[in-house]
Amino acid sequence: MSIPYYQIDAFTGSLFSGNPAGVCLLTAWLPDAVLQSIATENNLSETAFVVQRDSYFDLRWFTPTLEMDLCGHATLAPAHVIFRHLGYRDSTVRFQTRSGMLRVTCNDDLLTLDFPARPAALCPAPAELLEGLGLAPAITAKAARDYLAVFDAEQAVRELRPDMAALMRLDCLGVIVTAPGEHCDFVSRFFAPSGGVPEDPVTGSAHCTLIPYWAQRLGRSQLRAFQVSQRGGELFCEHRGERVGIAGRAVTYSSGFLHVT
Numbered sequence: 001m002s003i004p005y006y007q008i009d010a011f012t013g014s015l016f017s018g019n020p021a022g023v024c025l026l027t028a029w030l031p032d033a034v035l036q037s038i039a040t041e042n043n044l045s046e047t048a049f050v051v052q053r054d055s056y057f058d059l060r061w062f063t064p065t066l067e068m069d070l071c072g073h074a075t076l077a078p079a080h081v082i083f084r085h086l087g088y089r090d091s092t093v094r095f096q097t098r099s100g101m102l103r104v105t106c107n108d109d110l111l112t113l114d115f116p117a118r119p120a121a122l123c124p125a126p127a128e129l130l131e132g133l134g135l136a137p138a139i140t141a142k143a144a145r146d147y148l149a150v151f152d153a154e155q156a157v158r159e160l161r162p163d164m165a166a167l168m169r170l171d172c173l174g175v176i177v178t179a180p181g182e183h184c185d186f187v188s189r190f191f192a193p194s195g196g197v198p199e200d201p202v203t204g205s206a207h208c209t210l211i212p213y214w215a216q217r218l219g220r221s222q223l224r225a226f227q228v229s230q231r232g233g234e235l236f237c238e239h240r241g242e243r244v245g246i247a248g249r250a251v252t253y254s255s256g257f258l259h260v261t
Helices: 032-042 073-084 127-133 154-159 207-218
Strands: 002-010 019-026 046-052 057-062 092-097 100-107 110-116 139-142 146-150 174-180 186-192 197-200 222-227 233-240 243-248 250-259
Touching: 002 073, 019 032, 019 073, 032 046, 032 057, 046 073, 057 073, 073 092, 073 100, 073 110, 073 250, 110 207, 110 233, 127 146, 127 174, 146 207, 154 174, 154 186, 174 207, 186 207, 207 222, 207 233, 207 243
Parallel strands: 019 046, 057 092, 146 174, 186 222
Antiparallel strands: 002 019, 002 250, 046 057, 092 100, 100 110, 110 243, 139 146, 174 186, 186 197, 222 233, 233 243
16 A cells, blocks of 8 residues: 655744654545554654545544644644645635644645634642753643643743653643743743653644733734744744634655555
8 A cells, every 4th residue: 555645844934944744645544553553653743644525634643652632733734735735726724633623724835723722720830840841930830731831031941951751740741831932922842752752843732722821921812933942943823712823834845655565
């Protein structure tokens, strides 16, 4: 079996930055074990699997170790493939996912994700979080999936060297760390060792939590963000009440076929 395959750098306008995602175009669903094996073999933070239906696409996301409920860059990546490589003519593509129907709108080279907001509630900082980060955040909060740790300065976020073993003991998938940006509204990093991704280069889904926090704190709905991982990525954000808009660019790194027997 030959599966059309693309590797896309998401949330960037240039190669070798942003977050790479694999995109597999399927005619029908393969067994879950095969999907997981492909994602493990790819060894990217996410591999997206897409099946075209009449008026939408089914979409699932896998890390090297598990299936995810929501992923931003691995939604941006298949949207890029559909618009750029499959000749899709509409301005909006719809994906049916574990998080419901998600829409991606194309406006020139900018792709905008329409995602659910996942605001965080203030909470005490767990001992494992303090041990794992090695530095106490100014504010700690918990969303449905992730912890949010807010620091006072961008440099503090950049200099974190987390203890992944400690973070794996937390009752969450990941840890979002954030601070005001020196050249943008806010910066962040995302650590998810329990999901097989010690540090994710650029995390669209984390901005489902970041956007409500920073929109309230800064008093405006339009925000520009940068994820300050080693690869880095730029996101254009909008708070829409119960939804968020997360926009970015994407570039194609490679295309070909996976040969799965």
